[in-house]
Amino acid sequence: EIVLTQSPGTLSLSPGERATLSCRASQSVSSSYLAWYQQKPGQAPRLLIYGASSRATGIPDRFSGSGSGTDFTLTISRLEPEDFAVYYCQQYGSSLPFGQGTRLEIK
Amino acid sequence: EVQLVESGGGLVQPGGSLRLSCAASGFTFSSYSMNWVRQAPGKGLEWVSYISSSSSTIYYADSVKGRFTISRDNAKNSLYLQMNSLRDEDTAVYYCARDHVEMATIGDYWGLGTLVTVSS
Numbered sequence: 001e002i003v004l005t006q007s008p009g010t011l012s013l014s015p016g017e018r019a020t021l022s023c024r025a026s027q028s029v030s031s032s033y034l035a036w037y038q039q040k041p042g043q044a045p046r047l048l049i050y051g052a053s054s055r056a057t058g059i060p061d062r063f064s065g066s067g068s069g070t071d072f073t074l075t076i077s078r079l080e081p082e083d084f085a086v087y088y089c090q091q092y093g094s095s096l097p098f099g100q101g102t103r104l105e106i107k
Numbered sequence: 108e109v110q111l112v113e114s115g116g117g118l119v120q121p122g123g124s125l126r127l128s129c130a131a132s133g134f135t136f137s138s139y140s141m142n143w144v145r146q147a148p149g150k151g152l153e154w155v156s157y158i159s160s161s162s163s164t165i166y167y168a169d170s171v172k173g174r175f176t177i178s179r180d181n182a183k184n185s186l187y188l189q190m191n192s193l194r195d196e197d198t199a200v201y202y203c204a205r206d207h208v209e210m211a212t213i214g215d216y217w218g219l220g221t222l223v224t225v226s227s
Contacts, residue, residue, distance in 0.1 A: 032211055034211075035213075037152075037214075039152075043219075044217035044218060044219055045204075045214065045217055046217070047214065047215050050207075050211060050212050050215075051210065051211065054210075056210075056215065086151075088151065090212065090213055092211035092212065093211070095154065095166070095168055095169065096154075097154050097213055098151060098153070099151075100151050101151045
């Protein structure tokens with residue numbers, strides 16, 4: 001089973017800064033099958049990125065995804081106050097589809 | 108507008124049973140596969156079960172296999188999760204999520220979740 005490992009566990013940044021979140025797979029994953037979600041406290045996850053780099057409907061262009069093979073990245077170009085949340089990567093078609101999450105907190 | 112509304116959660120003793128429901132609206136329910144995903148308090152997301160649009164294909168996480176049963180009623184636009192032999196570690200918020208095979212996502216839309224607490 002392919003396992004997704006996200007790093008760092010917690011990222012402390014200030015509004016306006018650039019955030020880079022990593023998702024590493026234990027084996028190669030098709031880029032088509034890699035997605036990213038955002039979850040705020042008390043809320044359901046929200047789809048941000050699918051196909052490794054395509055933004056979901058209504059997602060601001062400060063969010064971007066990249067990567068291939070075993071290494072994928074979610075980048076938030078300039079952090080807004082509402083971006084501080086937990087982020088999960090997901091691989092489709094696996095019984096262990098989610099990474100453990102990265103908490104993005106205000107520094 | 109796509110809406111998914113879960114219900115049926117609550118407090119149940121270990122070994123007990125509970126049936127969760129998810130009412131779907133705003134899209135052609137019978138055309139989409141669906142998932143249940145759970146989140147234990149303070150923990151990450153855990154996929155629980157998948158059902159195809161026609162119910163012909165069903166998958167379960169190893170942690171619930173043999174205890175949980177997913178089903179759907181396309182005439183009622185509803186998804187279900189029958190949970191038996193519940194354990195403390197099943198305590199979680201349970202979300203239903205619309206699978207989107209073209210985008211290869213477990214959930215392009217999610218419900219708000221329903222809390223299941225297993226405790227004596």
